[in-house]
Amino acid sequence: MKLDTDVPFGALCQSRDQLKAAILDISLLAIPHHRDHDFLDSLHFLAPYQPGEATPPAEQKSSSSRDHCPCKTAPKFSHSGPQTLRLAKIHECTHYLAVSYCWHRGDVASEDAADKFRIRTAEGKERLAWAPTAILKRAIEYAIHYNIPYIWIDQDCIEQNDREGKIAGIQSLDLVYRRAEYSVGLLRETLRSQRHIDALLAIREVQRTVTAPYASLPEVDWEAICELLEHLATDEWFTRSWILQEYALAKDMRLLVKCPPDLNFSTIVQVGQGQVELPPKDFELEDIGHQYIAGGKSDRLSFDRLLQAIGSTNARPVCQPLGTFGGEEERFGTNASKALWYLRKRKNTRVQDRITIIGNLCDYALRLDTRQRDLESHSFSVTLLTLALLNGDFSLLFSEPDKSMAPKLSDSWLPSPSTAFDQVRGLGDLGDTIRFATFGISARGLSCKGFITHINTQIDMAKIQMLYCTEYQHLGAYGNRRNSRTRQELDIIVLSEVALTFEGQGCHILADLVRTWIHSIGNSASQSTIKVVNGLPDAHSRARRLPWLIDRVMNQSSLWCGTFGKDPSTGEPTAIFDASEPELVFTPYSESFKSRPRSELLDLPISWVIDPSQLSLSGGTDSSSSGWQIGEKAPINCVRRACGIFQTSSAIPESFTLAWPPYNA
Incomplete structure (x- = not known):
């Protein structure tokens, strides 16, 4: 496998058929990723060795509290201890030191065997330590300083001669470090x-x-x-x-x-x-x-x-809580775009290992079986995209180029042809952990749950355009940093006028959505500085302007809206999208719609205008007529990206298949 994140996506394959075949082949290698509790229970840790010790006390049931955990009475490392360590099991105990370091095969080979540590296995056998002596001494010094009874270090705590055990260990390394009460690099x-x-x-x-x-x-x-x-x-x-x-x-x-x-x-x-x-x-x-x-x-x-x-x-993604796993382990993760951004300057020996690393960083429920040689022949970028889509992670589709204000938004569920993955980072507004409800990729397309919204109501905004268009032209369209504060204040004024106009038209839900957005702008404006991440202004701060909505008002003097999905609970519009005429918009569904604060879900760049040729509308064109029927299991075609703000309310997601889009090689 070749690392090809510097190649524009449109140049990775020669044709749509070739790309389609590659994605379908890769998707066949998907396997469920379960927290391997057998592996966790079988974890070994380095501990002080006391000759004649029978059953180490810490190998009993442990507690999350140090005061009540058997490890409290376990032997501790000391400077006077022998240069022999033992491998111990500590069921569910988290009071250990996880060591992170760079190791080279030559480090151990160049050492004198007489100077090396010896490791006593659970079977009572002794072997030379696989980790370098200098690394072990530094780790033990740290454990002594903080009175830590156990050390986890991959070279000695993962059986290097057990191929299946090594694979299980690699797939669960994220949990080893997440559980550790102490970790040191x-x-x-x-x-x-x-x-x-x-x-x-x-x-x-x-x-x-x-x-x-x-x-x-x-x-x-x-x-x-x-x-x-x-x-x-x-x-x-x-x-x-x-x-x-x-x-x-x-x-x-x-x-x-x-x-x-x-x-x-x-x-x-x-x-x-x-x-x-x-x-x-x-x-x-x-x-x-x-x-x-x-x-x-x-x-x-x-x-x-x-x-x-x-x-x-300090360049590392901040992994956000994803909830619990099986009601026990707290899960943390980021998204593929952000993980890839932070990996761009990092190196490793096997390119396909990056697939495993990103799977761990994102805590994906589905992983790719990296043991399969078939995977090695595929493009890294196509492989990563497939893995992300199978897990409902759309962050690679909604990315912005490095050092640029203008986002590269794909017109479908494939990235734009000019997108090179190592030059983009995910839009902050998408959130690190939003997962959409996808359930497979087939010859027909990407299957997922979602909503179709009929945008069919036009609200006149000519008065607002007349009052403020000249001021926006005077400030300059975008990017004049000297006037950013003035423009932000003008944005709040204009959006307040938009909310009042919606209120006057009886669109109370839309007025409330816009006011929620105004409140979020106010919170952003109260900060004295624009946050910068690795030299890039935070995307979330930049998107606070709702530029697409303001542009529609200033350039076309109107906004188009409709009832989000098939929502029977309201008789008024609940969504505004970036449209200039009546259109149908598809929005994928996420469980996050139920739990995340509404301010975080506004203006997510996740919707597409779809080709209406396979859909038939029922009823008229007023705001109460949002009925439509889809042809017999026909895939729907995405035409272009549509920004929008909406309220999901009682809308019920349905199952759809998004057709394979055109591919410009």
Whole structure:
């Protein structure tokens, strides 16, 4: 498999038939992903070895509370202990240290066997440790410092000679790091300069000061802080794909950095001799940097350098709660577009491993069997798209190009031909964890549940156009940053007028939807800065303008609306879409429609105008006539993307198949 995320999607296959055949072949490799509780119960951990010990006390039923967990009385690591460790089982106990590090096959091969740790297996046999001695010593030092009785380290805790066990372990690594009460990343780099240590102390002081009420901002050497972050970013730990997964899914991944003992560490936490601990908070400097810019204590050039350095050391997707698994494990994940964005600068040996990593980062219910050789012959981008669609993750369809304000929106359930996956990141408004109700890809198309809305009511907005069109022309259409505040205030005024117009036409639900949006704009405007993520303004902040709706009012002096889906509970319109005439719009269904706050579901870029030739409308064209009938199981054709805001209310989703779209190779 070749990593082809730099190739435009339209160039990945020579024809629609070739692309269709590839997606269908890949979909046949989909398998359900169950939390392998047998695997979790069989997990082994490194523990101190006490000669003559029979049944280790911690191998009993454990508790989530440290005070009541048998591991509280388990033997602890010590500096005087023998260089022999044992593999222990700890059923359901989470009080262990998960270690994240880069390892090379040559590390162990170059070691003297006499210096290596020995591992005593559950069967009472002894073998040499597979993990490098230096790594084990650093991990044990950390465990001693925090009084942790167990260590999980993949090289020694996953049976390397058991192929099936290794595969199960790889598929469940996300849960190992998510469950761990302690996790640490072992960096190879060394902080050799007192200047870097002083910069670290300055970070801690600034973070302490800015949280204090009425405190003035202390003077900070931002150049030294940038140098520190840039130095850390050279560590290969920040370049590995597997480590991104560990970093993103761990509860609180700390970093352990080597440094000479003759430096002055002051209040910095030292772990043993020659190591300092860096919590994630040390890299959370974005908002602080904004405060220094606003207070005139830092220049824009230094701030841009700081952002780039932060992006190199703290670039990871924030995995959001997905609910519980089987009523037990809390699940966390992101979406494919965001996972791919953060992976773009990371590397790994086998390209198809990225499919597993993204599956773990997104916590997909369906995975692809990466053991099958058939998968290796397919395009990585097509494989990832197939996996995402099978799991109802549409984020790869609704992405925006890097360093651009204009989104690339596909006209169907395939990406636009010009889209290259390594140049896009998901629109923030789609949400990290929204999954749509898809149930397979077949020769007929993509099957999913959803709603068809008949947009058939035109609301006149000519008065608003006449009052404000000139002002918008004066401000400039988009992107004039100097006037962004004025434009935002004008947006609120115009949207308020739109809400009043809807109210006057008896469209109370639409008026309420627009007012909810106005409230969300107000909350965004109350923030003094625009949040920046890895050098890109947050997409959610940019989309707050509802530009498509305002453009319709200013350019066409009207808005088109209708009743969302087949909703019998209301006699008035419940949806506005980006339309210039009566149209039919398909919106896929998500369980999130029931649970997420309404403000998060407004203006999701998830709907398509569909070809009405296979649908027959019943009734007239007023707002109460939204009946339609679909031909006998005929797939529906998507024509173009349609932005919109809507209220799902009591609308009932139905099953549809979206036809295979044209493919421009």
